[in-house]
Amino acid sequence: MIDLHKLTIKEARENLQKKVFSAKDLALSYLSRIKEVNGDINAYLEVYDDVIKQAEEADKKIANGEDLPLLGIPLAIKDNILVRGKRATSASKILEGFISPYDATVITKLKEAGAIFLGRVNMDEFAMGGSTENSAFGVTKNPLDFTRVPGGSSGGSIAAVAMDGALASLGSDTGGSVREPASFCGVVGLKPTYGGVSRHGLMALGSSLDVIGPITKTATDSETLFNCIKGIDPMDSTTYSEDTYPKAVVKDKMVIGVPYHILNKGGISKEAREVFDNSVDKLKKLGFEIKEIELPNIEYSLAVYYIIMPAEASSNLARFDGVRFGLHKDGDNLLEDYLKTKGEGFGKEVRRRILIGTYVLSAGYHDAYYNKALKLRSKISKDFEKAFKDVDAIITPTTTGVAFKIGEKANDPLSLYLEDIFTVPANIVGIPAISIPSGTISVSEKELPLGLQIMSKHNAENILFHISKKFLGEN
Amino acid sequence: MVNKDEVKNLADLARVRLSDEEAEALSKEIDSILAYVGQIKDASVEDEVLVPVLKNVMREDEPKNKDDEYTEDILNNAPSREGRFLKVKKIL
Secondary structure: OOOOOOOOHHHHHHHHHOOOOOHHHHHHHHHHHHHHHHHHHOOEEEEOOOHHHHHHHHHHHHHOOOOOOOOOOEEEEEOOEOOOOOEOOOOOHHHOOOEOOOOOHHHHHHHHOOOEEEEEEOOOHHHOOOOOOOOOOOOOOEOOEOOEOOOOOOHHHHHHHHOOOOOEEEEEEOOOOOHHHHHHHOOEEEEOOOOOEOOOOEOOOOOOOOEEEEEEOOHHHHHHHHHHHEOOEOOEOOOOOOOOOOOOOOOOOOEEEEOHHHHHHOOOOHHHHHHHHHHHHHHHHOOOEEEEOOOOOHHHHHHHHHHHHHHHHHHHHHHOOOOOOOOOOOOOOHHHHHHHHHHHHOOHHHHHHHHHHHHHHOOOOOHHHHHHHHHHHHHHHHHHHHHOOOOOEEEEEOOOOOOOEOOOOOOOHHHHHHHHOOOHHHHHHOOOEEEEEEEEEEEOOEEEEEEEEEEOOOOOHHHHHHHHHHHHOOO | OOOHHHHHHHHHHOOOOOOHHHHHHHHHHHHHHHHHHHHHHHOOOOOOOOOOOOOOOOOOOOOOOOOOOOHHHHHOOOOOEEOOEEOOOOOO
8 A cells, every 4th residue: 555644746746657656556545545534524525436547547648658747646626616527516505416517727727737636525615614614515524633623614625635535635715715724734725826826617705815726745745736727817817927926036045024913913822822933933043034024904804804705705606596507496486586595505604694795785885894995905915015025925823723623613603704814814915825834732632733824925936835845844 | 783674685685585583693693793894994094096906808709619519518507498598487
């Protein structure tokens, strides 16, 4: 058997090319691991029935001397990304029976890079949540402690990697949905620059915030996967060209900013603060200069986020009407059909956010909430722009503490929203951010991981990978 | 404050049916969320002008696929169809 626990994309590719093992051996190892642990963890909603066939095709290409960046690499895909001919539900009952008629652009690109798709993985319904407890198909458990959440909304994507059930995966990040679970499960999660990766074929949550990001075990793998999925796409007019933003340069001597003023306001646990302070020391020892910075309006980020995101979601989710695809509940007339289909098809959190979005966009409240939030968003962006004149990157903890218990925040939606405090600013501003494992905290005899978040300027993923590799000791 | 009737009105606007019980619970939850996000009312933004960096990119709407390449896949996703049409209840 192949030792999956330590295996990375880089090593797997070397072993595949050297014929140490075949793509089929590798796929079989993953299928067997998924069979063993998925019953407990519930990361996969569906394991595809053509995995072996895909692997055999990869082996043929290897035999023909082809060398593609992801040839034979088994991946898990979040259930809101379309793969032609496969089901996709966004973990919602409202998409019952839906079969994707086309490939998302990221899937087309991954296929061209030779990747193998193991299956689709669990998430908070329509990516609304930070714990994967909002899935219509049951909670995903944290592979490191089954009594805890894996984080969310990309909880299945992260758990699949953390349980050795996939070599890497794709998630989507609207307010922290890749980074928060990466922090809770001890893996690397990247939220690329807004517009860096095409969303064609990704089910929309907040269209001015959403981006698809890779989940991997190492920063090197994150870079490999990101390079395979990034780039301009005529099917997503928000993707940017190479000349949209100035090219970021990795310098010998780089300065990292720390907005200490928000750490004190974030409700961060004492132990988590210690892990963060140790990370700062480590970066200093690695030769980075640390500088305290101020982001005066950042404390409004969470409020701005929880206005803009539900506003956009309420409009994006209007398309699920029981007419063109998915669930249909029959009423006495067309209006009754809509009311019943949406009322029964959408879960509780989705209904809640649709109503909040409808409220902040409705006549009389639009100016006070939505328009004001847009202006504040622009102010927060300017704070970051100013900060990046003095620093190359900004760090914060990814989360205020370790993974919380399943059910702990289930009855208090606001307390769950507050979990996103450190992650939402990057989405509000559109800059790239990565979460990398930075230490653990011992809780009831279990070592639970925590992430360090690194942010940089638009299109400066190279700086994030550089700092991450140094921090993680990768060459 | 958002009361139960207002929640029901919002739900009607969004075409989502809610039970009385859920509307009651939601009015409390939405209140606490609106109280939190309402803190932005205190922020000063009077000098703020919105200038988006990204511009809308248009492309020619040219068919790239062959005739009928996706038609059946798309129609088969509809809960109800008749031939090559989606079937809905009459609206007039």
